[in-house]
Amino acid sequence: MSKFLLSSLTVAVLAGFSAQAQTAPAQPNDFIQVFAKLFGEHQGVRKGHAKGVCAVGDFTPSAAAAARFDAALFSSATVPVTYRFSMAGGNPNVPDYARSPRGLGAQFTLADGSKHNIATLTTPVFGAKNPENFLGLLKASVPGVDGKPDLAKIQAFRAAHPDTQPQAQWLAANPPPWSYATAEYFGIHTFYLADKSGEKAKIRWHLQPKDGVKGLTEAEIAQQNANFLDERLKQRLTDGAVEFDWIISFGEANDSDIDPSQQWPERPTLNAGTLRIKASGDASCSNINFDPNVMSRGFSASADPVLRMRSPAYAISFGKRLSGQ
């Protein structure tokens, strides 16, 4: 056998091996199953972000956004918005002082009846760069027969998958929000947005609270008050609307558009408008699936695999909870 043939065979065999050793692609239902193992089965509620509160209000685009972008959401006047503030995870009884992300979903209804959804977190990055590593981290966190998570196993997984570290580090370094109204909410993924010159801008964005960013103190966390966020929001709304600026950042060539575990460096921004929350505590969001891939004309999704995984996973959760499962 020639040397060349031998080395080609070696390469082919090794390639076969490494393909086998690769993690199998994560499936949407894998997440629903692992959430049930982590948080228990809770019928009729969201399998992620199980605890939350609905709110209603509107959105007014800025003149700068209307001038720059060719996007239905930014060219219309004020549109109505249904919101949901939430706690991450599938436990509907998780305490409000938990060191986990908070979420904000918003569904905009445009003048022609079309919908635009966003679903954001209070962390600037996500917990993994792709669905496989997120699933691996969740699986490593499932408690053993003694009912306790195996911390060494979780640590080993994080060490082997560095993309699962930045979100945990951010959560360790920043206190949980004092109120749903005093947190920044990040879109995290990269999106593309058509501008009036026919180009597509590569963007990320976050919502900046006009009430300012304020976290719980260590003493407040120690009080272990399990349910204050809904009431604090309701109380705050008696003084008038809660507002957030929608801040868009413009990515540069080297900024990843597929890795939600990496934060972009500081980039030029544009204030695209004001989200306003006027009342909370009704049932307006119960039957909404805040699938972030439902977008109005002008916006498009990046190839971020985590963003792609969200639609099918949310659809399964939505179907289950609407049918009482």
Ligand code: HEM
């Ligand atoms: C593979 C990654 C992810 C999976 C499998 C996942 C899964 C889920 C599921 C099953 C739900 C419940 C949906 C429903 O019943 O309506 C949910 C809700 C939510 N997720 Fe995710 N998620 C992922 C990534 C993300 C990311 C990257 C963000 C933020 C950028 C996010 C933010 C939210 C929010 C805010 C909600 C609550 C929406 C509401 O209030 O209805 N998720 N997630």
